[in-house]
Amino acid sequence: MIHIKVLKTNDLLSLGEYHFNLPRVYIGRSIHNNLIIEDDSIEKEIGVLKSISHYLVFETRNSYKVNSKAVEGIVRxxxxxxxxxxxxQIQILEFQKSEESDFQDYYKYLEKIKVDDPAKFEFIQSLEEHYITLTGKYDDDFLEK
Structure with missing residues (x-):
């Protein structure tokens, strides 16, 4: 679970609080992201917030700041x-500490097929999005059903 608040963006409709029952939140302009920012000045995928073990981290290829200080790499x-x-500009309101192993294998698989079989990756992504749209939640054992 990741609870955030979008404080500043050119997409005024995206301002506000968001509660994701996901271990990772992808951010960007693409409809494949969990947090979609409709702003042509940003990339399709800005970065991802990840709940890993007892920490929340942000991964991106872009330069960024945490609490107005420029940082590099991955920061807790x-x-x-x-x-x-x-x-x-996003404020971290709350996040649930999770076990990395619960999700790591699945995401490693997704990262592998994203390169090896893009069509399969797109299909799995569309299934997940459809499931989340229908149920309004992300179920950790989605693949077991």
């Missing part, structure tokens, strides 16, 4: 931190 985020990237 805390409750209350403000993340700034590409004109987007």
């Amino acid at each position: 985020l805390e409750k209350g931190d403000i993340l700034e990237c590409k004109g987007l």
Whole structure:
């Protein structure tokens, strides 16, 4: 679970609080992201918030700031931190500490087929999106059903 608040963006309709029952939240302009920012000045995929073990981290290829300080690489985020990237400002309100192994194998598989078999990757992504749209939630054992 990741609970965030979009504080600043050119897409005024995206301002506000978001509660994701997901271990990872993909952010960007593409409809394949969990947090979609409709702003042509940003990339299709800005980055991803990941709940890994007892930490929340942000991964991106872009430069970014945490609490107004420029940072490089992957930084652990805390409750209350403000993340700034590409004109987007997000506050971390809360996140659930998770076990990395619960999700790591599945995401490694997705990352592998994204390169090896893009059609399969797109199909799985569309199934997940459809499931989330229908149920309004992400179920950790989605693949077992």
